[in-house]
Amino acid sequence: MSQRSRVRQIVLQILFQEDLNSTDGFDWRKFLHDRLRGDPGLTGFGFQLLDGVRTRQGELDELIQAASINWRVGRMPPVDRNVLRLAAWEMCFGFTPPKVAIDEAINLARRFGGQNSPQFVNGVLDRLLRDRTAAAEQQPAAVHGGPD
Numbered sequence: 001m002s003q004r005s006r007v008r009q010i011v012l013q014i015l016f017q018e019d020l021n022s023t024d025g026f027d028w029r030k031f032l033h034d035r036l037r038g039d040p041g042l043t044g045f046g047f048q049l050l051d052g053v054r055t056r057q058g059e060l061d062e063l064i065q066a067a068s069i070n071w072r073v074g075r076m077p078p079v080d081r082n083v084l085r086l087a088a089w090e091m092c093f094g095f096t097p098p099k100v101a102i103d104e105a106i107n108l109a110r111r112f113g114g115q116n117s118p119q120f121v122n123g124v125l126d127r128l129l130r131d132r133t134a135a136a137e138q139q140p141a142a143v144h145g146g147p148d
Helices: 003-020 028-035 040-055 057-067 078-092 098-112 117-143
Strands: none
Touching: 003 028, 003 040, 003 078, 003 098, 028 040, 040 057, 040 078, 057 078, 057 117, 078 098, 078 117, 098 117
């Protein structure tokens, strides 16, 4: 497992815990820092992921909801929901190439989710990527007023 994969695994565990239990007063940033033995590069990446998902959770849930067919985010298994949030943040707001984010998410789903989690996560993220790619391709025409 790569070091960045390990960071994603720890961040997923934190997001899962926060999603299911009240963790008021617990210092997750210190927990993450300690688990990564203070490595500045890994800790910085972990803080970026954790803070990014936390800050944009509502927006991420909307993106995931739009890419999910017949599934509400609140009804998804907690592991799948948080894997999707993490990967969606990396795809949409981070610096991770989308295909890498999807592969990492599938691996997390395989390790921590249910039997169908890898396929479900792959399907939702693939659709999210296609939707964002299609929107980006249409963006220049909308910005410039379309063809003359």
